[in-house]
Structures are given as C-alpha cells and as structure tokens.
Amino acid sequence: MPRVGGTVAPGYEPVRDAFAAVLASEPGHAAQLAASVDGSPVVDLWGGPGLDGDSLLGVLSVTKGVAFLAAALLIQSGELDPGREVRSYWPQFAAEGKAGVTVGELLTHRAGAIGTREGFSPAELADDALIAGRVAAHAPYWRPGSAFGYHSLVIGALTGELVRRTTGLTLKEFHDRRVRVPFGVDLHLGPPARDVRRVVDVLPPLAPPPGPPPAADSLLGIASSAHHPAFLPPHLLVNDPVFRAGGQASAGGVASARGLARFYAVANALLTPATRRAVARPHAVGHDLVLGTARAYGLGFLVAWPSPGGGAFGHDGAGGSVGLADPRHGLVFGYTRRRFPSRDAAADGVRLLRAVRGCARARRG
C-alpha cells in the first residue's frame, strides 16, 4: 500500500483506508484529501509521489466555485439580483440577442454564451477580461433560456465581470479580500509569488490518453475552444505558466485539498441558510446541451451530491479534484489529485465523499 501522510480524527479511520485504496488503484497516484465535520477538521491526508499536504495543484473547473461564491454573496447582500437582466449591470452583454438574459439564467448555464467563433488561444484563456468582452459581444449558441449547457471555459469570466460591475473589484480582488486572505483559504486565482513554489504540475493521464479533442464544430468543441489552432487539452492547459499565473476563474485556480475544504467552510459561514438553499436549489437539471449528459446546476454550483435536492453544493474538475459543502451532514470536503484521470474524472471524489459521509453519520448518530 502507498504511504499515507497526515491525520484523521477518531472514527474516521475508514477514510484513511479508503484514501489508501484510492492511491493504490493507479500506479504513481498522488492526491490530497481534507474534510471537516461540524466545524472540526476530521480528515487531512496526502500521499503519492511529489505531493505533501501543502502542495498546490491546478484544479481546473473546481475554480468556478470562487466565482459562484462571489455571486452568492452579492445576491445575499442585494447587490446582485438573479431576476434582473445582465445588461442592467453590464450593458455590452445585451449584444446579439442576449438582452433578455437574466443573472440567474447566466449563472445556470442558460445564456448560450459558451464561446466565440474564433475560439481562444491558451494565452487568451488566461485573460478573463478579454474573455468577458469577446463573449459579451458574440451571439449566443442557442436562444437564451431555451436550454442549458456547460459554459466550461467562460462562466467564471462572465460571473467575474458581474462582480466587477457591482463592486468595482475584479473577481481575484474580491476573492482575496473577502475570502482568501481573511480566512486563510489556500485556493488562489493566480498564486502570490511566495506560494508559487508550492505549485506542482498536473501529470498527463496514463495510457490510454483521454481521447481525441471534441469535434471543432460541436457545441462541446466551441465551449472547449477546440476549434482554436493553438488548442491545448486541459491536462496541458492547466500547467501552462501563463494560464496558471492568470488565475482565470473558470479553470485557472490552484489549491490544496485543505484549501478547498476551507473554502467551502467559509462559504457555509458567510452564506445564510436561505442563500445556501437558493444556490443549492436545482435550477437546471437534465440534458446538458454542451456535455451531452445529465447534469444538475444550482446558481452556478453543481448540486447533485449525489442527487439534486440534498442541499449540497460544490464543483468538480476534469482533473479529478472536487470541493463541496454538504450542510445536511455538517460537512465540507476537498480532494485534489495530481495525475489526470483516464476515465471517470469524478470517481475518486465520489468514493471518498461516501467514506467521509459514512463516518460522519456514524459519529453524529
């Protein structure tokens, strides 16, 4: 069995076993796991080559939680109204038939504003201001509101632009001032110089590779920017120095598992129960037009942990990382993995989440 570092609280020993089994499931597997229950840390584990508990990894779409928490806080304070049109905050967004899109529709992947016909280079993907401007000027890929589909690489930029328009702060500034610095959350949109040395490269998937890129002329291809000549698959994009430094809000963050768990602990603390219910409410459930599979979105956050309606909210990423809050079990959870998964990206996270929940239920009775 691989060596597992770190600690678990009494009663959470099965989680250590499950974590060791996950590490053993793939040669060279390295990962971090952290969880708290009812405010107390119960799991803080790591293992595998090149990682310790302080390492930072590119977490791809897990980053989106930063943008959605910012939106939730602004909705809670009344600065942002999910029922109002995006253009009332951001006039340029009205272009090309998007005048009627509400903030709530944007957050729930209903706007159809998934990309542009030119696509984005890796360097452009690092620049949320550029992304927001281009997508705002572009026609939607379906009639807004008529369907929903994952705005994979741009939802963070679009949400962040709403933050900037309502607060005057960039999303990174908002996150740093309101969440990261005051609460010591190890989740960064472009890590500070002193933290860069803790960043560890994501490793490519074991053979077989994760398949061909999506067809350039599909909605998935457009949302993935696969039609751009300089397209990089996500396991390479995530390590690109410019992309990583840019800390774009859809996929560019770096974090430790501890950072992800703490991020959701802060989310739980800052959001009232009513706001938490509002963000975890299943606003878009069913066929995702871009991914072609079933998904369940709340106000941005993914909410099927494991099924919609349970009150949990969070996000996962293509690299297998995940962070979430599960108020019903009093639980926050973070998981990162270093090697890009070959198959089901969410498998490790689901397995470990079940293990933590099982122990939490047994302890809480």
Place this chain on the structure above:
Amino acid sequence: MPRVGGTVAPGYEPVRDAFAAVLASEPGHAAQLAASVDGSPVVDLWGGPGLDGDSLLGVLSVTKGVAFLAAALLIQSGELDPGREVRSYWPQFAAEGKAGVTVGELLTHRAGAIGTREGFSPAELADDALIAGRVAAHAPYWRPGSAFGYHSLVIGALTGELVRRTTGLTLKEFHDRRVRVPFGVDLHLGPPARDVRRVVDVLPPLAPPPGPPPAADSLLGIASSAHHPAFLPPHLLVNDPVFRAGGQASAGGVASARGLARFYAVANALLTPATRRAVARPHAVGHDLVLGTARAYGLGFLVAWPSPGGGAFGHDGAGGSVGLADPRHGLVFGYTRRRFPSRDAAADGVRLLRAVRGCARARRG
C-alpha cells in the same frame, strides 16, 4: 388455449381471440378485459387462475386517473384554474422555491416535487395527507417549469390536496360521492369492507425479476422512494395490506377491468367535449426527466394512445393494467392483469386496444 370467460358483442369475436392469445403468452397468466363502444358494452372477458370478472386487482398508476378526473371536473366547474398558482389554493406548497408553480404545471409533472430526501416507508406511502404535507414543504428536484418528470408516487396526493382545498372533500370522498357510488364504478381508493373479499393479490413477475431497484441517488430512485430503507418494489407494495387499505391516489387503487372501462365512460359523460380536449391536449411531450424515456402527458392523464393528439386519455400502471377513453372511436377500455409483467408493462394493453379498435372501426364503418 386457456379458457376465456365472459362475452363479446357480435363483430368483436377477434377481441376474444386476441385475449386468449394474450393469456396463452405466459404460463399462469390471468387477466380481465372490458370495453364499450358508443355506450354499449362490447367486450367483457376474463381468464386464468384465480380471477373472474368480479375480481379486484391493485392497478398501481392506473389509480392516478381518479385524481386527474377530479381535477378535470373542478377545472370544468371553475373551482380550480390551471393557470393559477398552486399556493393560491394551498399556501404551504409555496415553500422552497415552488411559489410560482401553477396548477397546470403541477398536473403536467413540471413542478419537480417528486419526493423528499428521506423517502417514504411503505406505510407512509399509504397516507396521501402525509405525502402532500412533506412534499409541499420540500424543495423541488428541478426548477419548476423547466422540465417535466413523472411524479410517480406523489402526484395523486398533490392533486388530491387541491381537491380537498377547493371542495372540503378528500379525494376518496370526492371520488366516492361523485363517481364511484352514483355510477357503480368498480374502482376503489381503499375498498369498502364488503368488497375486500373480491381483491386478489398481484403475483410477482416470472423470472427474471424486473431488475434491480432504481439507484437511490437518481431522480427515478427518489420518485420511487428507492432510497428509503424499507423500500418495497411495486409488485410487493401493491399487495401490502396497509398500502392497499389506504387507497393512496397515485398507485393504491384496486379495480376490475369493468370498473376501469366504466370509470372512463363516466369521465366521458361528465366532461364536456371542450374539457376532454383540454385534458387530452399534449401539455408535456418528450423526454421525461425521471423515467429517462419519451412520454406524453395531458392535464395529468397519459395521452399517447397511440400518439399524442388523438384525443384519447387514460393511464397505465407498472403491473400492466390500463384504463382509457378514446372519444374519437367512441370507446372506453379497461384491462387488468394479475401477474406483474417481466418486460414491457404496456404490451398486453396495447395489443388488446388495437384489437378492440379494429373491430370498432369495422362496425362503425
């Protein structure tokens, strides 16, 4: 060939042959079939072990027709308005983001109010008042109106609560006073003591059994209450004495085929042509989010007999029973079967309905 009891009118001999063929298609098959055309009984048949023409069987979702007919009658009289919000009749239903749900959306399986996170025990499933209260207080499983999915075990309770709020009568009282007793309809929500002896147990399916229960964390699992520790599959639930006595309106009714045919004859008589068209209009056609298959719902009733737009309305059940009105052919139809089907639950009913229609067309010219 199995012995077939009962009679057919001249010109309907092919239906007797089709019924005998259905009985012969499975060892120990027992079933009832009844139909009227233009007000006259044309088919009254039964056969197979343990059944005669007077036997009552648990008909599972065929029961829902009772609730939908009550709603249709109240819509016709103006006591219930499909365009108004459910909360205007039932304030508690507004909880957790369901304030905007209209009566029409509820009836067409668009509310997302398919169940609760705790699920229901078999005993709780027998109690529509309990179901209505719990589901009303619970968050929906998708944004109401954004999709539709079968509210398998609760739509009868929710519809029945609307009946109670508008008339002061429970659904059972409404059904008994307005439909069952005055017209002698042998379809019961909890059979009277003198009729209990006519109830025959449903038999489990032949090997192979109907597969594993739905995943507890799927929408189908939640709608089926498969996540409750005391989950019973439908072929066992239907025979549960408490469940059967409760006569819950989504799946708890018992009936004979004659009773089902007569129920729809009464529906035809009590509803004006305009109301019949309104209930048979395809309000929700396409992908059912819970079942994962294509469905077509009118105002509650299923309306694809065989395709939406033909004006027929009715309901089938997981046990293979079916009841419907087909005004275009002047036809009402009831079918019950004793053994739970192993495969396509609707196959027998579709086959026999075609046979009856063929004869009706030939006779009517």
Place this chain on the structure above:
Amino acid sequence: MPRVGGTVAPGYEPVRDAFAAVLASEPGHAAQLAASVDGSPVVDLWGGPGLDGDSLLGVLSVTKGVAFLAAALLIQSGELDPGREVRSYWPQFAAEGKAGVTVGELLTHRAGAIGTREGFSPAELADDALIAGRVAAHAPYWRPGSAFGYHSLVIGALTGELVRRTTGLTLKEFHDRRVRVPFGVDLHLGPPARDVRRVVDVLPPLAPPPGPPPAADSLLGIASSAHHPAFLPPHLLVNDPVFRAGGQASAGGVASARGLARFYAVANALLTPATRRAVARPHAVGHDLVLGTARAYGLGFLVAWPSPGGGAFGHDGAGGSVGLADPRHGLVFGYTRRRFPSRDAAADGVRLLRAVRGCARARRG
C-alpha cells in the same frame, strides 16, 4: 472518373476534384454544384447520367428556404413581427390551444402543429392552402413553446399563410415577384410550362432502400404523414406530377444548383446584416422532438454549417440537396443530386462545402 462538365474559377480546382470524387462514390451518381464567393461565380459543375447544368430536380426540404426568406423580408420591413401571436395575423390558427403561439415560435418549429390525425394524401400534400387550414384547426402535438420538432411537411404552408395574410400574395406569387423573376433565380414553386421540360426525375436510392417508413403512431410518422393510407415515401412523392406541379413550400420545389446558389445570393443582397444575423441566430438548438436527433434552427433556416453561431443559414433536403449562404466566408452554395441517398443525406453537401470553403479561405487570405 466520371466526366465533369462546367467550370471553376482559378484557385477552385480542388472543388472540381472533390466533385468528381463525389460522383465516383456511387454508381450512376449525377449531381450539380454551384457556388459564388464575394459575388463572383467560382464553381459551376455538373456530371452523371441525365443531368446538365440547366436541369431541374425536386429538392424536397431545400424548398423551405423560399418560405423562410419571405418571412425574413416581411420581418425586416416590419410587416411581420416575430414576437406577435400568429393569431393576430391569422385568427383561425388560435384553435385548440394555439392562441399563444408567436410568429417566432412557429418559425422555429415550436408550435407543435406538425400535422393532423387523418394525415394527408399525396394530392393533399400538394395543396398548401388545404394544409394550412387543416393544421390551423388541429390541436398541437405538444404544448406550444415547450419543445421544438421539425414541422417537416407543413412549415412552408404555415409560413406561406402568414405571407398571404400580410401581403395578399400567395407565397408562390411573393417568391415569383420579389425573388425568382427579378433576379432570375432557377428555384420554382411549381415550374412554369416552359421550364417543365427541364425537370428530371429523382431516382430511388440504391439498395438497401432507405428503410421502413416511420411508425404511424410516432411524432415522426405524423409529421411525415406516414399514417395516411396513401403514404408515399419522399423519393416517390418528389416525382409525383401533382405534387411537383403544386410546388408546395415545404418540399415541393424544383431547382438547379445554380438556382439554389443564386437564391441565397439574393437573400444576402435583400437582407440587411442585422436581419441576416437574426435569421441565423440559433433559436432552437438541441433535441428535435420529431426527428429524435440534434438540430439547430434559426428563424426557420437551419443554422449549423457546421455549428450554430457561425452566421450561415440555409436548408438541406432528404434527397441530398442543399442551399445556403455563409456571409462570413462571403459564400453562397447550391448542390443537387439526382439519386436519393441511401445513408447520410447531407454527406455530399458537407464534403463539397468544405472544399469550397477551403479554396475561398486560401484565396481571400
């Protein structure tokens, strides 16, 4: 290699090769291809038995473009408002629950008015006035607006009726006076006597035939009128003399490839950039309820060439023909083929469109 007649402009030689390869891909294949870039003809080719550059072929659903261009012109002039209800122009359309359908919903296949329960004979399918009247009086096959599905054989009649109600001209008169005659467009709704001799019969598909007709009780069957006793599959319907002479607007047109390319050149010239963007905007993207596959519709026109959002708009047909405008590449395109395709109807057109685009990009730099 088959002999290819006609000419290509300098730099478009690869298109000639691609066209020859298409002709060689099937025994006895005959086809026409025409394209212009930035206003100048660059491709004018034909080849295979029985066809020359002047031949006219039944183009089935490519015909629909005539109706959609007329609607676009009336929207541009303000005579037709996509946000207004159809009934404000055409009161009879309000019947049976269709009162709320807007012009935009009708054009985007959302009305559910795909056919009638009786279906249409081939002779009836030739008569758009009859089709419009019957469908207007009929109940929709889903709740209007709740889904979209291809109104295969009737959308031209319904759109044409709006043209008639707003202008006093039949769609054929509108097309002849505003498009065909003034600009010499070889695309006819019922060809004039002197052009009939140029019409060439479409040939049946090579073995295997295109499969059984759609199930009579499916939405596809109803939209295809497959439930009518006199049903003809499209490769026979297209040659029916009455159908061809009627020139119905959903599938009854005849054209040459030159005619299709010129039709879209005229569309480009008559529509302002804003209108072109409006018609090419993806109004209905995703699962087509009738076809059961993914589609992307603008204001009637198909808009995924190759993906929605690129600004191209046009239509293809079951016989393999296609016409479209691609303003981004300054390109218009027409393709017809004589033999009904056995498999993917759009394959030839997609292949040749790519060849033309490749040359256009290389030339325009």
